[in-house]
Structure formats: C-alpha cells, structure tokens
Amino acid sequence: MLKKFTSVRFILSILLVLSIAFAAYSIYYKVEYWGFNFAPKQNSDVWTIEAHISFEPNGEPIKVSLTTPQNSSAYKVLEENVVASGYKIKKNGTRMVLTAPAQENPQDIYYRVMLFDNIDTRGKTKAPRPPKPQAPVMEEQRLAAAKQILAIAAKLPGDSVSQVIRLLNQVPPEATVQSYLPLKKTQAEMASQLRDLLAIKEIPTRVVRGFRLEENKKSFNPDLMLEAYIDNQWKIYDIKTGDKGLPENFVVFQRGGTSLIDVEGGDNSSIKFSVIKSVTSSISLAGRRAKLAGQKSRFDYSIYSLPLAEQNTLKWLAIFPLAILVIVLMRNVVGLQTMGTFTPMLLSMALVKTGFWPGIICFGVIIGIGLVMRFVLSKLNLLLVPRISSVVIFVIIIMQMLTVAGYKMHFDIGQSAVFFPIIIMAWIIERASITWEEDGAVNAGKEVFYSIVVAIVVYVIIRDEYIRHIMYAFNELNLVILVIVMLLGTYTGYRLTELKRFRPLVKG
Amino acid sequence: MWNWLPRLAKPSDLRKAGVMGMNRRNYDIIAPNNDRRLYPLVDDKVKTKTLANKIGISTPGLIGTIEHQYEVKNILEIVRERKDFVIKPAQGSGGKGVLVILDHNGDTFTTASGRSVSYAEIYQHISNILSGLYSLGGRYDVAVIEELVHFSDIFKDYSYQGVPDVRIIVYKGYPAMAMTRLPTKASEGRANLHQGAVGVGLDIQTGEALHGVQWNEPVTRQPDTGADLMGIKVPYWREHLIIGAKAYEMTGLGYLGADIVLDAYRGPMMLELNARPGLAIQIANGKGLRAKIREIDKFYPQGLTPEQRVDYVLSLKY
Numbered sequence: 001m002l003k004k005f006t007s008v009r010f011i012l013s014i015l016l017v018l019s020i021a022f023a024a025y026s027i028y029y030k031v032e033y034w035g036f037n038f039a040p041k042q043n044s045d046v047w048t049i050e051a052h053i054s055f056e057p058n059g060e061p062i063k064v065s066l067t068t069p070q071n072s073s074a075y076k077v078l079e080e081n082v083v084a085s086g087y088k089i090k091k092n093g094t095r096m097v098l099t100a101p102a103q104e105n106p107q108d109i110y111y112r113v114m115l116f117d118n119i120d121t122r123g124k125t126k127a128p129r130p131p132k133p134q135a136p137v138m139e140e141q142r143l144a145a146a147k148q149i150l151a152i153a154a155k156l157p158g159d160s161v162s163q164v165i166r167l168l169n170q171v172p173p174e175a176t177v178q179s180y181l182p183l184k185k186t187q188a189e190m191a192s193q194l195r196d197l198l199a200i201k202e203i204p205t206r207v208v209r210g211f212r213l214e215e216n217k218k219s220f221n222p223d224l225m226l227e228a229y230i231d232n233q234w235k236i237y238d239i240k241t242g243d244k245g246l247p248e249n250f251v252v253f254q255r256g257g258t259s260l261i262d263v264e265g266g267d268n269s270s271i272k273f274s275v276i277k278s279v280t281s282s283i284s285l286a287g288r289r290a291k292l293a294g295q296k297s298r299f300d301y302s303i304y305s306l307p308l309a310e311q312n313t314l315k316w317l318a319i320f321p322l323a324i325l326v327i328v329l330m331r332n333v334v335g336l337q338t339m340g341t342f343t344p345m346l347l348s349m350a351l352v353k354t355g356f357w358p359g360i361i362c363f364g365v366i367i368g369i370g371l372v373m374r375f376v377l378s379k380l381n382l383l384l385v386p387r388i389s390s391v392v393i394f395v396i397i398i399m400q401m402l403t404v405a406g407y408k409m410h411f412d413i414g415q416s417a418v419f420f421p422i423i424i425m426a427w428i429i430e431r432a433s434i435t436w437e438e439d440g441a442v443n444a445g446k447e448v449f450y451s452i453v454v455a456i457v458v459y460v461i462i463r464d465e466y467i468r469h470i471m472y473a474f475n476e477l478n479l480v481i482l483v484i485v486m487l488l489g490t491y492t493g494y495r496l497t498e499l500k501r502f503r504p505l506v507k508g
Numbered sequence: 509m510w511n512w513l514p515r516l517a518k519p520s521d522l523r524k525a526g527v528m529g530m531n532r533r534n535y536d537i538i539a540p541n542n543d544r545r546l547y548p549l550v551d552d553k554v555k556t557k558t559l560a561n562k563i564g565i566s567t568p569g570l571i572g573t574i575e576h577q578y579e580v581k582n583i584l585e586i587v588r589e590r591k592d593f594v595i596k597p598a599q600g601s602g603g604k605g606v607l608v609i610l611d612h613n614g615d616t617f618t619t620a621s622g623r624s625v626s627y628a629e630i631y632q633h634i635s636n637i638l639s640g641l642y643s644l645g646g647r648y649d650v651a652v653i654e655e656l657v658h659f660s661d662i663f664k665d666y667s668y669q670g671v672p673d674v675r676i677i678v679y680k681g682y683p684a685m686a687m688t689r690l691p692t693k694a695s696e697g698r699a700n701l702h703q704g705a706v707g708v709g710l711d712i713q714t715g716e717a718l719h720g721v722q723w724n725e726p727v728t729r730q731p732d733t734g735a736d737l738m739g740i741k742v743p744y745w746r747e748h749l750i751i752g753a754k755a756y757e758m759t760g761l762g763y764l765g766a767d768i769v770l771d772a773y774r775g776p777m778m779l780e781l782n783a784r785p786g787l788a789i790q791i792a793n794g795k796g797l798r799a800k801i802r803e804i805d806k807f808y809p810q811g812l813t814p815e816q817r818v819d820y821v822l823s824l825k826y
Contacts, residue, residue, distance in 0.1 A: 332531055335530070382632075384635070384636055384639035384640070384641050385639060434641065439702065439703055440696075440703065440704075443702070443703075489535075490535065491531055491535075492529070492531045492532035492535045492536055493519065493529065493531060493532075494519050494522055494527075494529040494531075495529060495530055495531065496516075498522075498527075498529045498530065499516040499517045499518075499519065499522070500515070500516055500517070501724055501791075502517060502522055502525075502527045502529075502787075502790065502791065503515065503516065503517040504721070504724065504725070504726060504791055504794070505517075505522065505525045505527050505790060505791060505794065505795070505796060506517045506518075506521040506522065506525055
C-alpha cells in the first residue's frame with residue numbers, strides 16, 4: 001500500500017517539474033512575442049500617426065520614398081498601412097518605396113502607423129559608438145567664429161551640448177552668433193549648424209525627427225531634435241531650449257537618415273501629419289504584437305483575445321487558485337480550523353472590494369448584530385430552514401441600514417456592506433451560533449477568529465496588484481498551483497498546530 | 509521576546525515518539541483502510557444498532573424513531589411508559605444534538621444537567637434534528653429515541669453528570685489504544701475532549717488508568733469531583749475489547765473508534781462507532797499511535813476471530 005502512495009507522490013513530483021517547465025517556457029513566450037510585462041502597468045499609450053503626402057505628377061513615372069519608423073526598445077510599431085491606389089509598395093529597410101507609372105491627377109497618399117510607446121525604456125538604451133564625425137569644411141574666418149562661439153558657450157550652464165544649443169538660441173543673440181548664423185533660421189537649418197559646431201568638438205550627433213504629440217493635432221511638420229553621443233549613450237536635446245531628455249509628449253519617428261520624403265515624378269510635394277492618441281490596456285495590445293511576431297493563431301485561442309468584459313471576469317478567476325493554495329496551506333500545513341473551507345476566500349474577496357478597515361468593521365457589525373438576532377430567534381423555537389432564512393433576510397436589512405447610514409453620514413464604511421456575500425454572512429452567523437451552543441463561546445470565537453485570520457492572509461496576497469497581474473497575464477502558473485495543491489494532498493507531516501498540541505508526548 | 513509564542517515540539521521529536529498527525533491519519537490510515545462506501549454503516553446510528561444486534565453486540569435499546577416532521581408530536585406517546593430516555597440524531601457526530609432526559613411529567617422534562625425543559629423545546633429540538641442541523645453535511649436526518657444507559661457505579665466518582673464512555677481505537681481488528689472519557693462541568697456533561705471532558709488513557713491489556721488529560725494538559729484528579737484518576741480500572745475489560753474487535757468484522761472498517769459504555773445491569777454496550785476517530789487519545793495515553801500501528805502491521809497475525817485477536821493482544825508480553 002505504502003509503495004503505491006510513494007509512487008503517487010513520485011508521479012506528482014514529475015508533473016510538478018513538467019508544469020514548471022511548461023510555465024517557464026510559456027512565460028518566456030508571452031514576454032518575448034506578446035510583449036507581456038511582469039509589472040502591472042495597466043495602460044499603454046498608443047499613438048496613431050498619419051502622414052498625408054500630396055503632390056502633382058509631372059508626367060514621369062512616380063517613385064515616392066518615405067522614411068518609416070522602426071521598432072526600437074523605446075517604441076514598437078503595431079500596425080502600418082498605406083492607402084495608395086495604383087502604387088506598388090516595397091519596404092526597403094527603414095524606407096518605404098511606392099512606385100507607379102505616370103499619373104495625371106494630383107496624388108494623395110496616406111501612410112498610417114500605430115506606435116506603442118514604451119516610456120519606461122526611453123533614452124536608456126546603450127548604443128555602440130558611432131564613428132567620429134567628420135570635421136565640417138569651413139573657410140578660415142568662419143571656423144574662427146565657430147571656435148569663438150564654442151568658447152563663449154563653455155561659460156553657459158549645462159553640458160557641452162546644451163551650452164551650444166542655449167547660446168545659439170539666446171535672445172537677444174550674441175553678436176558673434178548673429179553674424180555666424182544665416183538670417184532664416186528654420187529648424188532644419190539650426191540642426192545642421194549645431195551638428196557642424198559639435199563636430200568641431202568631435203561629438204557625434206544625429207538629427208531626430210518626431211512629433212510633439214498633442215491629441216488630435218493635425219497638419220503639422222515633424223519637429224526636430226538633436227541626439228548626441230555622450231558617455232556611450234545617445235542623449236537627446238531639444239534644439240530650441242537645450243534641455244536634455246525626451247520631452248514627455250515627443251515620439252520619435254526617425255533617427256539620423258537623410259530626408260523624410262523623396263518624390264520623383266512629382267512637383268509641389270508636401271507631407272502633413274496628424275496624430276491621435278489612444279490609451280489601451282497593454283494586454284489588449286498583445287494581439288497586435290503577436291501578429292507582428294507571427295504568433296497570431298496561438299494568441300487567438302488565449303483568454304486575451306476575448307472581449308474586455310469577459311477578460312475582467314477571468315482576471316478575478318485567475319487569482320482564485322492562489323487563494324485556494326493559501327487556504328490549503330493554512331488548513332493542512334498550519335492546521336487552522338476555519339468555518340467552511342472556502343468561506344475565508346470569499347471574505348477576502350469582499351475585503352478587496354470594500355478596502356481593509358471598512359470591510360473588517362462592516363463584517364464585525366454584521367456578524368455581531370446577526371448573532372444577537374440569532375439568539376433572539378432561537379428563543380422563538382422556529383424550524384431550521386425558516387430560521388436560517390430569517391437570518392439571511394435580517395442580514396440584508398442590516399446591510400441596507402448600514403449603506404443608508406454610511407451615505408447620510410458620509411462614512412465610507414457603511415457603504416461597503418453591499419459587497420459582502422449575504423448567504424456567506426448568514427451562514428457564518430448560523431454556524432457560529434450553533435458552535436456557540438454546542439462547543440461554547442470560546443470555540444465559536446476561535447473559529448470566527450481563525451476564519452478572519454485566513455481571510456486576511458488571503459486578502460494581503462490577492463490585493464497585491466503585482467500578484468494579480470502576474471496570475472492573470474501568466475495564467476499557466478495556475479497549472480503549477482494545481483499540481484502543488486495535489487502534492488499537498490499527499491503531505492503526511494505534522495501540522496504546525498499539532499507541534500503544540502502533541503508537545504506533551506515528547507519524551508524528556 | 510518570543511516567549512509569548514506557544515512552545516512548539518520539534519517534528520523530529522514527535523516522529524521519534526511515534527505520534528500520528530492529522531494528515532498522516534487521513535492519508536496513510538483512513539484512506540487505504542476505510543472504504544468510503546462503508547461510512548453510512550457507522551454514520552447512521554440506527555444502521556449501526558441493527559448491525560450490532562445481528563452479530564450479538566449489545567447496544568442501548570431502541571425506543572422509537574421519528575422520521576418526519578408530522579410525527580414529532582408523537583414524542584409524548586413514544587416515551588409515555590419511560591421515565592428516562594435519550595434523543596439523538598441518527599447521523600450526528602461528536603455528541604452534537606444529544607439530549608438526555610432523566611424524568612418527565614406531563615409537559616415538563618428534566619435534562620441530565622437538572623434543567624427543566626418544556627415540551628415546546630423538545631419539539632423544537634427534534635425538528636432541528638430532522639432538518640439536519642446536527643447531521644454530517646446538513647442532510648435530512650432521523651431522530652432516534654433510545655434507552656438511557658445506567659452507567660456503572662465504578663464511574664460515579666469520576667464523572668460530572670453525563671455518561672462516561674470507553675473509546676477503543678481498533679486497527680485491522682486489533683484493539684490498539686483505549687481511553688475513557690469523563691464528562692466534566694466544563695464539557696457540560698458531554699464526553700468530548702475538545703469540549704473539556706477529561707480523557708484518561710487505559711492500558712490496552714488491563715484497562716487500568718495511564719494518564720489523565722484535560723484541554724491537552726495533564727491532570728491527575730477529576731476537576732469537579734476531585735477523584736484520583738489513577739484509581740480507574742475498567743471492569744469487564746476483555747468484553748470491552750471484544751466489542752471493539754467485533755466492530756471490525758461488522759463494518760469492514762480497518763481503522764475505527766468504538767465508543768462503549770458500561771451499563772450497570774447489561775454490561776458493556778456499544779454506543780456508536782466512528783470511522784474517523786480523533787487523535788487526542790494519544791495525549792491521554794502519553795504514547796504515539798503510529799508506533800502501535802506499525803507494530804500491528806508488522807507482527808500481528810492475520811485471519812483470526814475477534815476473540816482470538818483480543819486474546820492475542822492480552823497475551824502479549826512487554
């Protein structure tokens with residue numbers, strides 16, 4: 001007989017190893033291909049950037065070449081599509097090339113890209129060292145002026161890059177700067193002057209095109225920023241203020257590179273951008289990411305492809321196995337006697353909804369008044385079912401009163417009464433009063449107390465946003481918990497409470 | 509700093525003392541030895557009584573049963589000829605719902621604790637039994653009315669009201685461990701250790717007292733009567749053991765607890781059987797049960813009759 005059971009344990013241990021291996025693989029897979037995160041960052045910003053390219057054909061075959069954003073650690077392209085009838089589309093590295101035979105009418109091409117902006121990793125990525133910048137070719141006089149500007153800049157606050165940017169943007173401008181810079185100062189012109197100046201100091205730089213994202217902003221040109229390679233990292237600078245770091249609302253569209261758009265076979269080309277921001281839960285983005293990674297079919301059969309309402313329900317369900325594991329541990333390993341097996345779990349669920357202290361106080365009030373009521377009822381000698389039923393109805397009345405009182409007195413505690421499952425409350429009252437009659441107040445109090453203790457332990461665990469997120473996002477952990485619970489079913493060691501109970505039996 | 513923590517025994521020490529824990533009892537002993545299908549035989553006291561009488565184990569006489577709510581009013585008719593009687597749920601456990609009536613006169617009943625109880629309260633109590641208040645899992649139940657045991661005088665000094673009984677743990681038909689459970693004031697006349705009754709471990713070969721325990725702590729005297737617990741020697745000990753041993757054949761349960769009372773006129777009688785007897789008996793005996801069970805598994809012969817098994821146990825030399 002004993003052999004058979006050791007083999008059950010053996011099989012379960014193997015299952016445990018297998019389930020852990022499966023869960024580990026599955027977690028890796030979800031992080032890698034679906035972009036799931038261990039942190040419960042619930043929402044991600046998704047930006048939709050639309051580029052409207054228009055030009056007039058000049059009778060030649062048309063070739064439009066457009067820079068497109070590329071995936072990086074800072075943001076991921078979720079979806080990309082082009083509306084351009086009659087064009088052949090080819091992706092060529094970072095550039096998208098559209099070709100068409102000669103056209104007559106004015107042309108409109110729409111390019112839309114959805115970006116997921118991973119704010120956490122912005123500007124924190126290490127990059128390999130770029131080659132040393134080539135010193136700009138300048139006439140001697142201009143070079144002297146440039147060196148003078150650099151010398152003046154060195155006295156300004158900030159690091160060497162922001163010093164130069166600040167000097168060039170000073171109002172009123174420094175005399176040397178004024179003579180050095182051209183009259184027409186476009187962003188592009190400023191950027192190229194800055195690059196020249198910094199090249200003299202042998203700082204590698206590149207121009208960054210992107211957008212200051214404002215919701216529903218339409219028809220604007222990309223903003224420019226400057227990135228300089230300092231301390232083994234690319235650091236980004238605002239070319240108007242010299243401030244370091246990526247502004248909150250700036251999304252990078254293109255780094256380095258040459259032109260944003262080239263049109264062959266057309267004149268008067270223009271490109272206009274519009275930006276729409278939408279907030280989406282990061283799990284709901286997973287589908288798009290899975291598609292990018294070529295893992296669409298597997299995703300379609302996961303719970304994350306369900307509508308949000310269903311997902312919210314499942315999110316609650318996903319935390320149950322962990323709560324059950326805690327209860328199994330509390331009962332079979334610690335040895336606490338609670339009222340009913342899963343009552344503490346339901347209590348802790350209620351506590352999550354009410355908040356801790358309001359919930360505990362509310363619970364105490366309901367159970368306390370309910371017990372008094374139950375003792376009055378026991379004097380009336382009612383039959384069991386009508387008696388329990390009247391306790392249920394009485395509990396409902398207490399909840400109504402507490403809720404009204406809470407509302408009138410602006411006292412949040414009362415209002416949380418509704419979250420307690422009434423049947424469970426009535427059942428606890430009935431059970432407690434019977435234990436009271438049968439085994440005395442001490443035993444009844446102990447059972448209620450242990451139930452609350454277990455409920456609080458479960459509450460602390462399931463309230464944690466991290467744990468909740470992880471149990472939902474990596475639901476394969478439930479399989480591991482299942483096997484652990486089954487393994488605990490073969491635990492024949494002493495319970496913690498038995499170490500105290502059987503202490504008199506220890507010899508000596 | 510940690511003084512307030514209850515002092516705990518080391519698991520290794522408990523293992524050395526052969527103590528059986530709840531998990532091991534459930535997993536290693538009950539699960540392989542007690543077929544769940546057999547439980548109704550011991551969970552239903554009417555069934556137990558019928559079975560016991562069939563193989564010649566005496567039990568308290570059955571006065572009547574009440575199965576339906578409309579029959580509850582018959583209680584007065586059923587007990588008309590009786591002075592004292594006991595009302596209990598057929599499927600109750602742990603002494604729950606047991607009402608001992610010593611005397612009744614018209615509509616007033618006197619309970620074992622001397623309290624006066626009205627007919628309405630008796631009616632209510634039986635209703636509660638029928639609706640499953642005391643039964644395992646809340647199933648609809650039957651109220652059993654049986655004769656009161658006139659327990660032997662030898663227990664008189666040791667018991668506060670209530671009925672003291674002898675609990676014998678029977679493993680594979682062999683009496684393994686025994687104790688007597690003495691009701692106290694704290695237990696309100698009930699013989700349940702967790703309610704405060706005193707447990708006194710009994711030598712399995714002689715029926716003599718070994719240790720006394722109340723609330724898991726050692727005691728040497730009955731707290732209410734002051735009687736010296738070590739003076740207990742249960743008479744008709746072999747008959748007690750034979751009842752326990754026979755319960756194995758009767759039920760087929762490999763691990764059971766037999767509750768036996770000693771009636772002054774009829775000798776030892778089986779009160780009820782338990783398929784999941786508790787582990788407090790170890791504390792009362794000052795001994796672990798696991799060591800005993802290992803011994804039975806290893807050395808005791810198989811295929812004996814109940815009497816032969818009892819004699820085998822009695823003949824062992826330690």
